[in-house]
Amino acid sequence: MNDWTIILRSLRARLFSTVTTAALVAIAVALMLVLLMMRDAAQQAFRRGGGDMHLLVSNDQSSMVSFLNGVLYANPPRAPIAWARAQQLRQSLPLGDNGYAIPTQLGDSFMGQPVMATEPEFFSKLKPNPGEPWVFAQGKAFEADFQVVLGAQAARATGLKLGHKISLTHGTGESREGEHVHDEHKYEVVGILAPTGGPHDRAMFTSLQSTWVIHAQDRRERDAAGAHVETTAADLTDADRKVTGVYVRLATRADSDVPANLPQVFDMLRKDPSIVVASPSDEARKLLVIVGNIDIVFRAMAGVVLVSSAISIMIALYNSMEQRRRQIAVLRVLGCSRPRIFGLVLTESAVLGVLGAAAGLVVSLLGARSVVLLMKAKFGLVVHPSLSPDVAIVVAGAAVALAALAGLVPAVMAYATPVAKNLRPLA
């Protein structure tokens, strides 16, 4: 028999109240931790967008727009870069053996999924996550024109399988009435990628030349006043050959991911008024600062739930005080001091916080796991939530401290309980 026996018996005597108040704390802690875990996972997903590229060159209005369009597939870039300029960049940049300058073109879609036209190097050289190459769940990379590779989420969203043949839609919006479909040329699905957790999962990939051809087809039919004309790569002009971005990775040493000359190259490209250069990692950081306000709102909401749970603890203990005055009076008669009574009630309140925080930790881990499975099953998104021990300790500690704080009022009531009055026989 010790103080803990008294505390645990008291909690057991009010089992329903104990369970509900601890559950409230658990929900608050779990909510807070899941939010923090998902925020970190979302930040990782943003950062993963650029893969292992160092720079993105485009002709967009700004570096942020360039990042949004060229990496996150927000909209089709408005102004292209001529193929000759892209080639020139490729030759002038210090790419070495392990760098790359991969041209990309955006502007078409299929069932709302953006289509990126690029070169086979996109799969052989660019790594969607640093250190992790592309993995094909099915099939292989495109090797010829009019072949298409699906990102994991795009495959799920469209229901396409290997061997299916499709026509692309001009524009990147959801299939709207009146949108032009490039139905003169069919693309065959030759590969489906494994999830990467980045924005490329919802894209489809094909060769640059096939995209140039379908747009040249439109041009030539316009020139022929709507008459049907067959168009092949041999019909392409220099004006047809254009890209909307170039993914650049400079030569690096084996032991470093960031080349020493990156700032100089960045400055050099920035001075060219015909292009816009963006550092995807910097833009991702800026974007996270912007969306950080939403994160603050979510955290504030979780904080409100946490404070509400503390208030519920206070109310539960406060209500129990009326029934416990006799018990307190008897304990006082037996020699228990006022400070010890105060400590018993405060500890009881903190124990509710500990129970809730412990349950919240378990629920948050299970909840995060469920969210991971749900995101993968429903959206093909791969997120990797992880719980930092420091964060877990801070959140759980805050819950316990709040719970203990909530016990102050009932503890003061217990401290001030008049003994003689509460020993009288009940009427």
Added chain:
Amino acid sequence: MSSTFQHHDDPGGKPPALSIRGLRFRYVGAVDTPADAWTIDLPSLDVARAEQVLLTGGSGTGKSTLLHLIAGLVDPAEGTVLVDGTNIHALAGAPRDRFRGSAIGMIFQTFNLLAGFSALENVLAALMFSSVPPAKHHDLAEAALSRLGITRIHATPEELSVGQQQRVAVARAVVCRPALVLADEPTASLDPENAEHAMDLVQSVCRELGAALVCVSHDPAMTSRFERREKLGALVQSTGEALAASVASIAGGSR
């Protein structure tokens, strides 16, 4: 007989179990009490070690209040209460609570057992706040319950009969071997048979321990159980007269 309940020899020179002098108490804000009237006005009362005293008196004469004053649960306006030679009201806060827990055992009309705690735990609760080493708690509690005939030591009060509950309350009151046991209408909730049995136990256990017993009761059947009986109103009057005589004698002597 358990070693727990061995009689304490009372070596000479030890103070009485209870010694009251000039005790006055008034409930603050009591509407039916004249401003100059005391709820308790007790010039003196001494109870020797192992002595057993029955305090009687009509309703409202302050019997329970007197026990609360003796236990240090309320503070008097004037006067001193020495329990086992210690002025309990000179102690403040935790020291007073600790002293009460170890020197005074209390038995109540409604037993006041801790609900949800077993009989054993109710007795252990008394030891928990005492200076008895924790290693001895379990043995002492079991011995006390055994002495009082409680075999279902893990039963909660709700699972015990009224008589058994009272015996658990007695075990709890005496397990710390107090110098003084205060019993407030200890048989009021019991039928005559259980009341007699309970009082047999209370008195015999106090004798075994050498603990003084101050029992407050309305029950006429209790009268024959106590050699010393005091009526609270009369006690006030008689001790007041004795004190006045004593003062006059001292005054006369000085003249």
